[in-house]
Amino acid sequence: GENVEQHPSTLSVQEGDSAVIKCTYSDSASNYFPWYKQELGKRPQLIIDIRSNVGEKKDQRIAVTLNKTAKHFSLHITETQPEDSAVYFCAASTKNRDDKIIFGKGTRLHILP
Amino acid sequence: DAGITQSPRHKVTETGTPVTLRCHQTENHRYMYWYRQDPGHGLRLIHYSYGVKDTDKGEVSDGYSVSRSKTEDFLLTLESATSSQTSVYFCAISERTGAETQYFGPGTRLLVL
Numbered sequence: 001g002e003n004v005e006q007h008p009s010t011l012s013v014q015e016g017d018s019a020v021i022k023c024t025y026s027d028s029a030s031n032y033f034p035w036y037k038q039e040l041g042k043r044p045q046l047i048i049d050i051r052s053n054v055g056e057k058k059d060q061r062i063a064v065t066l067n068k069t070a071k072h073f074s075l076h077i078t079e080t081q082p083e084d085s086a087v088y089f090c091a092a093s094t095k096n097r098d099d100k101i102i103f104g105k106g107t108r109l110h111i112l113p
Numbered sequence: 114d115a116g117i118t119q120s121p122r123h124k125v126t127e128t129g130t131p132v133t134l135r136c137h138q139t140e141n142h143r144y145m146y147w148y149r150q151d152p153g154h155g156l157r158l159i160h161y162s163y164g165v166k167d168t169d170k171g172e173v174s175d176g177y178s179v180s181r182s183k184t185e186d187f188l189l190t191l192e193s194a195t196s197s198q199t200s201v202y203f204c205a206i207s208e209r210t211g212a213e214t215q216y217f218g219p220g221t222r223l224l225v226l
Binding site: 001006031032034043044045046049089093094099100101102103104105106 | 154
């Protein structure tokens with residue numbers, strides 16, 4: 001089945017700098033790649049997603065890139081702010097079915113003042 | 114937040130006792146999911162449902178069963194709770210498939226002594 005690896009597990013970034021989180025997936029048939037943000041004590045919430053027919057997608061300070069050949073995708077956060085501190089999860093849809101997604105293990109992002 | 118509630122929000126139980134967690138939605142979404150979240154493991158899918166009385170297993174289904182008799186309710190049962198099932202349980206819903214935005218409930222914190 002699908003396997004999603006996420007790196008790093010922890011990331012500390014100075015406020016105002018950029019943060020990059022990377023994920024790899026195993027199933028070349030996967031076609032949907034969402035990113036979720038979970039603040040401390042809260043529920044996960046979708047922040048951006050990308051489908052396999054697109055190489056890059058942006059939403060204000062957040063962007064996601066997808067390299068289908070290499071089977072990896074990345075989340076880029078620019079001009080980081082204190083409210084960006086959270087755990088971020090990547091995920092990928094499963095082979096030949098759109099019923100479910102498999103999550104990576106998460107990256108805890110700390111924004112340093 | 115989408116109209117998703119979970120009950121109870123917190124529960125302490127003893128090993129060997131049965132436990133049922135309830136997820137209720139008011140969005141009329143077709144898909145419903147149960148995840149568990151543990152440190153270092155991210156979000157792992159337990160079971161999911163793609164319609165009334167239609168369910169399937171996820172990555173970590175052993176020791177859990179589910180039922181969905183109505184569109185709005187998805188029940189997760191631990192037949193005989195074990196300490197390894199101590200976790201935070203999240204319910205999620207999506208409208209048509211798993212390969213689109215999943216909206217998470219507030220979570221249930223379960224402690225098995």
